[in-house]
Amino acid sequence: MTGHLLNTATSASIEKLCQQMLFVVVVVVLLLQLPHMACKAEAIKCPVNDPVSLPHEWYQPGNLLIGGVASQIMYLFPQLSFHNHPSQELGFDTPIVVTKFYQHVLALAFAVNEINRNMKILPNITLGFHIRDSYYDARMTYRTTLDLLFKVHKFTPNYECQFPKNLIAVIGGLSSDISLHMANILNLYKIPQLTYGSFAPESTGTRQVASFYRMAPNExxxxxxxxxxxxxxxxxxxxxxxxxxxxxxxxxxxxxxxxxxxxxxxxxxxxxxxxxxxxxxxxxxxxxxxxxxxxxxxxxxxxxxxxxxxxxxxxxxxxxxxxxxxxxxxxxxxxxxxxxxxxxxxxxxxxxxxxxxxxxxxxxxxxxxxCIGFQGYIQNIQSCKTQDNGFFRAFWQHAFDCSLPNPCVPMDVDGICTGEEKVENLPESIFEMQMTGHSYSVYNAVYAVAHALHSMGSSRSNLRVMAQGKRLQDIQTWQIHSFLQGISFNNSAGETVSLNNRGEMGxxxxxxxxxxxxxxxxxxxxxxxxxxxxxxxxxxxxxxxxxxxxxxxNQVCPLSVCNEYCNAGYQKKKKEGEKFCCYDCVPCPEGKISNRKDMNDCFKCPEDQYPSEDRDGCIAKMLSFLSYEEPLGIGLASVAVFFSVSTALVLVIFVKHKDTPIVKANNRDLTFILLISLFLCFLCSLQFLGQPRKVTCALRQSAFGIIFSMAVSCVLAKTITVVLAFQATKPGSSIRKWVGKGLSNSIVLSCSFIEASICMVWLGTSPPFPDFDMHSLTGEIVAECNEGSVTMFYLVLSYIGLLAIISFTVAFLARKLPDTFNEAKFITFSMLVFCSVWLSFVPAYVSTKGKYMVAVEIFSILASSAGLLGCIFSPKCYIILLMPELNSREHIRKRL
Structure with a gap:
């Protein structure tokens, strides 16, 4: 394993070394040829068939030159065989011309000419340019870059070779590999390179190149x-x-x-x-x-x-x-x-x-x-077909599929260009009239160099240098870097162009x-x-x-998914062994929904909403409470009113017949208090109807507890009175002194006071309050009274139940006492009904939810109160109203 890795690493190193050696050989050979190419006289206008000469370049003289490396022409270059001189193997075949990229060349020329006409930027300097092609080949890119640096465009009498010439910056290239090849040479001479292609610096290794500037945003x-x-x-x-x-x-x-x-x-x-x-x-x-x-x-x-x-x-x-x-x-x-x-x-x-x-x-x-004027410049493109513009012929012939006359080559063929061709008639895939993004970057690059030169000439240090007799064009190219970094200017299109300290344009x-x-x-x-x-x-x-x-x-946005989207109401389930974008669709679990397509997980609805049947949306919950308008509320309210009126009638009857024996028996005052308590009990049930409010929640359970405890206390007092009255009739009984209103009133007050005390503690510590139950019922928000302290609530009920059990027990023991109008047997039955109702109330109350819980409590109040009213007072009313002869002293004496 280790040997394999070493062999792989060694092979990679050898391959890399060979590439570097190849690059050095080509560069050295080209450098050896450059002095001859640069300083030889060009006596004829028609070039000889020299395989070393490059056919595509555009030169415009100036005090300072901006170089350009375009990517318009493409050749099928053979691989170096090293059988012949390298210069002889760089031959040219029929070119492949990307006519559209001729606009990049025109953008550079247009920007230079525009700056030369603007006396505010470089008033004493004329910019020129020298543009060559990369031919989409590493060897030719190296050669093109070297030619820009050292090769003289044409012979000048008494010309002395310069090394290098007055090249101030180079704009190019379009692709990442071309830019890197150029940077390998330009960085040696600290010549600014402004690339107009958009690519990541990490992919080209240009991030650490100090002379590299990016005129297009980082890809x-x-x-x-x-x-x-x-x-x-x-x-x-x-x-x-x-x-x-x-x-x-x-x-x-x-x-x-x-x-x-x-x-x-x-x-x-x-x-x-x-x-x-x-x-x-x-x-x-x-x-x-x-x-x-x-x-x-x-x-x-x-x-x-x-x-x-x-x-x-x-x-x-x-x-x-x-x-x-x-x-x-x-x-x-x-x-x-x-x-x-x-x-x-x-x-x-x-x-x-x-x-x-x-x-x-x-x-x-x-x-x-x-940019203003660029389209007009393109429309006059035929005026650019000068001898120095080597790009024009290739563009024109390939764009219009015709041949331009060549004075050096006799032509007798069809398809000669007429001169009437218009670039604006070309399809956009061949040539565009609108300035493209790459051309815009080239245009901004030229202006960036011009503004850097302007800032350079305006700086104090350079003003002193120029005062000593030196010209701006004599300043070294490395000095422009400090002015290019962080430069900012407004171009003719009205946009701000700026480079940061790393030479990158945002x-x-x-x-x-x-x-x-x-x-x-x-x-x-x-x-x-x-x-x-x-x-x-x-x-x-x-x-x-x-x-x-x-x-x-059909103008519908297409789908590009591993499987169809999951519909609303479903969630995604990953398929084993496949990428996470491939999944099955499964229904949402109970209580959750998905309201959009292709959801990862279902979710719960908000508390005030509940899932729809298809689990694809949430429906607003209805506010639920036992109201007066619904049938159940109307029925319970009607029953409460009916029994309240009935109790009031009984009270009227008893007040009207207060002096009769049946009313006076078993403490008339307790009878009136019990009737009033029952009347209030029936009315108390009405507090449980309607939407709970703060006042009703705080009072209804306390009022119910106090009133009911008073009613049960009256029953208990009446029962004890019956027992004590029977015992007091025995000769020599000492209980006689306890029989009277004082004992019964004490029982009622003390029992009621205990219940009232419990209620006061409840209200003072954890009182009931209005609340909303979001979870008990699906589709409903139950408006209810939160009891605050459940313990206090059941304590109130337990105390009433305790009083009822005591009353039931005492009444049950005294039910057969031989006394006229003995109420014990009626109280026994009423307490049996009362206890039965409230014993069944607890499980019913716990098992029901929502408004039906309130209905159970109202029913228990009405049923237990009605049991007391019916069992205790209906026999007496029957005698008072229908059998008045039984309610007389004579009848009582006869029974005695």
């Missing part, structure tokens, strides 16, 4: 924008396509954890070839077969594509290779999310490919604004929706923006209503 800032975009459309099952290089590795290493942390799964990750390496037809077909398989998964509708500028060319070629009747449908009906570096561009070789598959794509682009990204047309043109519609410094969850703004989706979706 890492768009990663969270992609996450928020996926979350906005609830796409949780996505495919990742990344270019097969270091930047693609960095993207996957950063993006996949972010996806998992935010509830999104990558259905697959697929590496695609780097744009700089063109595969053979066999290799391309083999790669196509491998990449085609993930597209067969119909559940993966969304693809996040990461790559460099022209990955669209590769994807378009991929579709072009497929049999339209066999595999093309696999690529249709997909949502393509493109990262910042990807541009919708085509070349002459693939202009007929199926560009329609990208209909409805969503792309992140560098934020741009339109800002966000635009989110664009692409609408394609059959003629390979398209329209970009801005649908949102990415704000990296926004609070969490607010990183993007999105107007989803204006998105135009692929026609296969």
């Amino acid at each position: 890492v800032n768009q990663y969270m924008g992609i996450i928020r975009l996926l979350q906005s459309f609830r796409w949780t099952w996505v495919g990742l396509l990344a270019v097969g290089d270091d930047s693609g590795d960095h993207f996957l290493q950063t993006m996949e954890p972010l996806l998992s942390q935010n509830g999104i799964c990558s259905a697959f990750t697929q590496r695609i070839p780097n744009q700089g390496r063109f595969l053979s037809l066999d290799e391309l077909i083999d790669m196509t077969s491998k990449i085609y398989l993930p597209f067969l998964d119909s559940k993966v509708r969304t693809f996040v594509v990461y790559g460099e500028s022209m990955i669209i060319l590769w994807l378009s070629a991929l579709v072009a290779l497929e049999d339209p009747g066999y595999r093309e449908n696999a690529y249709i009906g997909k949502v393509w999310i493109m990262t910042t570096q990807i541009d919708f561009a085509v070349t002459g070789q693939i202009t007929r490919s199926n560009f329609q598959i990208f209909q409805g794509s969503i792309s992140f682009t560098i934020h741009s604004n339109q 800002g966000g990204f635009d989110i664009m929706n692409m609408i394609t047309f059959p003629n390979i043109s398209f329209l970009r519609v801005k649908i949102g923006m990415v704000y990296p410094k926004a609070p969490e969850g607010k990183e993007i703004t999105l107007n989803a209503d204006i998105i135009v989706w692929h026609e296969s979706f």
